[in-house]
Amino acid sequence: MTTPDFVVDNVDNIAAPVTRFAPSPTGLLHRGHAFSAVTAWRLARANGGRFILRIEDIDTTRCRPEFEAAILEDLAWLGLDWDGPVWRQSERTAVYRAALDQLVALGVAYPCFCTRADIAAAVAAPHGPEGPAYPGTCRHLSADERARRLASETPAWRLD
Ligand SMILES: [Zn+2]
Incomplete structure (x- = not known):
């Protein structure tokens, strides 16, 4: 197996890179995960950068603490370390809320x-490789309609 060259030395404006590995604790890591983690870690370490471990744990129905523990054990077995604490998406909702509020204030969200069923049923919905794409149904709701529905429904937020 050849080892890729991880040193970035031909781009003037790249400072120390920040890479991350972001597994979901919904199961055990497989070799593809390990390769991704090692690649991101090596890219950061070879260039004086930082490597972040971010646990994607917002799917509360499928994520389990024992899988997170297994991920940490496997990364240690691989000899990988990370900079700073383990980030858990579930602990960062205030950060995401602030970013969303900023996007809404800018008028771009x-x-x-x-519902998923609504989108799947939309006749005009173009279909991508992973299923129906959002047809933009709510993009043009009036301000009154948005306000009325926001009072009683929890929306998803989309970039315009
Ligand atoms: Zn919609």
């Missing part, structure tokens, strides 16, 4: 009240 809008609430969407569609």
